[in-house]
Structures are given as C-alpha cells and as structure tokens.
Amino acid sequence: MxxxxxxxxxxxxxxxxxxxxxxxxxxxxxxxxxxxxxxxxxxxxxxxxxxxxxxxxxxxxxxxxxxxxxxxxxxxxxxxxxxxxxxxxxxxxxxxxxxxxxxxxxxxxxxxxxxxxxxxxxxxxxxxxxxxxxxxxxxxxxxxxxxxxxxxxxxxxxxxxxxxxxxxxxxxxxxxxxxxxxxxxxxxxxxSDGGRWFERRTLEILLGALMPNEYSVLLDQDLSRAERLTQGIIASGPGNVFSHHARTLTSIIEELNLLTGKARVDRYRDRLQAARAEWVEVQRITGCTSAASQWIDPLLAGVDQFVVDEGW
The missing domain is CATH 3.20.20 (TIM Barrel)
Structure with missing residues (x-):
C-alpha cells in the first residue's frame, strides 16, 4: 500500500x-x-x-x-x-x-x-x-x-x-x-497502535450509524422513532455499542442468507429504499451531516446498476 x-x-x-x-x-x-x-x-x-x-x-x-x-x-x-x-x-x-x-x-x-x-x-x-x-x-x-x-x-x-x-x-x-x-x-x-473503540451507534433500519451526540438527540426528541430504527435501545459503553453493531449486521445478513438470486437482491434493495426515506426525518431531528447521501445513495445506485447488468 x-x-x-x-x-x-x-x-x-x-x-x-x-x-x-x-x-x-x-x-x-x-x-x-x-x-x-x-x-x-x-x-x-x-x-x-x-x-x-x-x-x-x-x-x-x-x-x-x-x-x-x-x-x-x-x-x-x-x-x-x-x-x-x-x-x-x-x-x-x-x-x-x-x-x-x-x-x-x-x-x-x-x-x-x-x-x-x-x-x-x-x-x-x-x-x-x-x-x-x-x-x-x-x-x-x-x-x-x-x-x-x-x-x-x-x-x-x-x-x-x-x-x-x-x-x-x-x-x-x-x-x-x-x-x-x-x-x-x-x-x-x-x-502507539492507535486502537480505539468506535462508538457510533448503528441503526438497523437506517443501514447506517449516528455519532453518540446525534443518537442522544434522537432519543430525546423522538424516543419511539429511535427505538424503531434501532430495533431497541443501545446500551451505553463501547463494548455494548459494538455488540449491538455486530448483532445488527448478523441480523441483516442472516435475513439475506435465507434468500437466493434476484429475491435476495430485491430484499436488500427494499431495505435501502426504506432507509433512504427514514434518513430524511432523522437528519432533520439530529442535524447529522452523514445521511442518505453517504450511507445509502451510492450503494443503491450500484445495486441498480447490477440489476440492469443482470437483465433483471
């Protein structure tokens, strides 16, 4: 490198x-x-x-x-x-x-x-x-x-x-x-090896993450939305934050692994589109700078290109 x-x-x-x-x-x-x-x-x-x-x-x-x-x-x-x-x-x-x-x-x-x-x-x-x-x-x-x-x-x-x-x-x-x-x-x-816990909070429905202060704002301003997007509340502490992140990835991957071919891609594409819609309100509430334009749009465009290339 x-x-x-x-x-x-x-x-x-x-x-x-x-x-x-x-x-x-x-x-x-x-x-x-x-x-x-x-x-x-x-x-x-x-x-x-x-x-x-x-x-x-x-x-x-x-x-x-x-x-x-x-x-x-x-x-x-x-x-x-x-x-x-x-x-x-x-x-x-x-x-x-x-x-x-x-x-x-x-x-x-x-x-x-x-x-x-x-x-x-x-x-x-x-x-x-x-x-x-x-x-x-x-x-x-x-x-x-x-x-x-x-x-x-x-x-x-x-x-x-x-x-x-x-x-x-x-x-x-x-x-x-x-x-x-x-x-x-x-x-x-x-x-120093520079190792440090990464403490952004991962929200499953958003297919993305928020900074700790952004997540706190979301909890304060719209608790029910935060619970729904996160699939529960993320406990404080770096170990808990990472455990939640790993569980979130596992949940999404296990869901996709139950499917094959076009159905598998379609399910993920549905998730991306749902996440894109949710990010609009989350960005308004929290003022976060990394939103659908970074977490979702380039991935969705890539998935769409793949679908076209495969003739689906």
Whole structure:
C-alpha cells in the first residue's frame, strides 16, 4: 500500500527468507507461501493465499497476483486453499477487465474467496463508487454459485455484496477493522497502535450509524422513532455499542442468507429504499451531516446498476 510502514507486529513472523516483500522470482513466492501456510497450519486456521494490492485488473501486478495464487494452490498439495483478492475502487470498477481477471483466478478452483476493497481514506462511511459496488456484486454473484465468499473489512458498506451472494462481512470494534484504508498501515509515532473503540451507534433500519451526540438527540426528541430504527435501545459503553453493531449486521445478513438470486437482491434493495426515506426525518431531528447521501445513495445506485447488468 502507499506509505505503508507499520511493521511492528508483522515482523514478529518469519515470513521471508530474503528481504521483506521479496516476491520477484518464483522460488521466492514458493518460499513465502510455504512460510505463510506453515503458520496457518500451526494455528489450525484455513489456508489463505497471500496476495498483492491491485489498482488495475489487467497489468503486470494483476498477473503477479495470479501467479501467487497459482503457486499457493500448488503449495496446498490437495488441501483447501482460499484465495484473497484486494483491489481499490478502480480495480473493482474495471468492467470486462475485472471479469477477465476473476475468470482467470476462478480456474484455480480455490476452496473459497476473501474479497476486499482497499481505500485511500479511513473515513466511515467510506466514499463509495456505484461502479465499484456493481463490480463487486457481479464478481460475488459469479463466484458464490460454487464457493463461499467473504468480504474482508466490509461492514455495512459490503452488504450489497452479501445481497449478491457473499455469506458474511468483516467488522470490528476499531474502525480499522471495518475499512481497509492506506493510512491505517502507515508508520506510527511513539509506538502507539492507535486502537480505539468506535462508538457510533448503528441503526438497523437506517443501514447506517449516528455519532453518540446525534443518537442522544434522537432519543430525546423522538424516543419511539429511535427505538424503531434501532430495533431497541443501545446500551451505553463501547463494548455494548459494538455488540449491538455486530448483532445488527448478523441480523441483516442472516435475513439475506435465507434468500437466493434476484429475491435476495430485491430484499436488500427494499431495505435501502426504506432507509433512504427514514434518513430524511432523522437528519432533520439530529442535524447529522452523514445521511442518505453517504450511507445509502451510492450503494443503491450500484445495486441498480447490477440489476440492469443482470437483465433483471
């Protein structure tokens, strides 16, 4: 990633025989993959192939990412190996080039997929492109017909991918677990890891979140609305706030996982449209700045593009 430099914990692992990141030759790739798989096996974790960040779906870097995945499948020696694909907005918006790259990877027949969108900013909600949303949905829809697909660092903004067939998304108590952002891997001053509880309150019906003071205003001004949008009242305290957030994501994903195909996408689209209508009054009451224009509109536009592309 650009400006990456926080290697304090990463360098505790013996991942390289040569210098960190040395993947220039096939023997170096084999060596790195073996070391990664040895650690994963010792942890009794599934085997997950390493990869490279992609800015383009048709480039020397994307070809290199394919070679890493291919060698990982060889090193798996018949065991189940998952493949990672990590790309920025441009990558996931690449249309036919994206389809060609994923089609090549799909021929490797991995046990499952971990897909991630990398972003230049760590704001939440992220700045999302409708073409990126449609591209990720199209990829998930194709892959999930045969394999399990997980969206890493996805959180609420990866729910379109769940609608397309992903089984679950990555989240966390720290915003860095909800967004895969370049600044979060930069060098840190003073040895601090910068970890902190993320205390925005997640409202299920809104498919979004409010700042603590905004949520307090909503409780004070319209308690019944707050209870309905939140599906109950969120208890104070960072641990409770995150537990509620995780339960909210689980509830939405479990609902979508009961459906398949067009019905699954239609159900999520209905949720987006309902959320968009609710945000109008919530924004009036609380004065919040992040509303439907950030939480809903780009996702809904991406879902609509996907629906058109599929001829539904």
């Amino acid at each position: 650009p400006d990456v430099g926080d290697f304090r914990y990463y360098d505790e692992w013996d991942l390289w025989s040569a210098g960190r990141g040395s993947l220039g030759t096939e023997p170096e790739i084999h060596d790195h993959v073996r070391r990664v798989f040895a650690i994963q096996t010792a942890m009794s974790a599934p085997l997950l192939a390493p990869t490279r960040l992609l800015h383009s779906a048709q480039s020397s870097t994307s070809q290199h990412a394919y070679e890493i995945a291919r060698i990982a499948m060889e090193e798996g020696r018949g065991r189940d190996v998952w493949v990672s694909v990590v790309g920025d907005t441009h990558f996931w918006s690449a249309g036919n080039e994206l389809d060609a790259h994923m089609g090549l990877l799909d021929q490797l027949e991995p046990a499952g997929w971990l897909l991630t969108v990398a972003r230049p900013q760590n704001s939440w909600p992220s700045v999302v492109s409708p073409t990126e949303v449609a591209g990720l949905m199209r990829t998930v829809f194709a892959l999930s017909k045969e394999y399990e697909v997980i969206i890493g660092h996805g959180d609420l903004q990866a729910l379109p991918a769940v609608a397309a067939g992903a089984t679950t998304v990555g989240t966390g108590w720290d915003v860095r677990q909800r967004i895969c952002a370049y600044p979060d891997y930069a060098s840190r001053d003073g040895g």
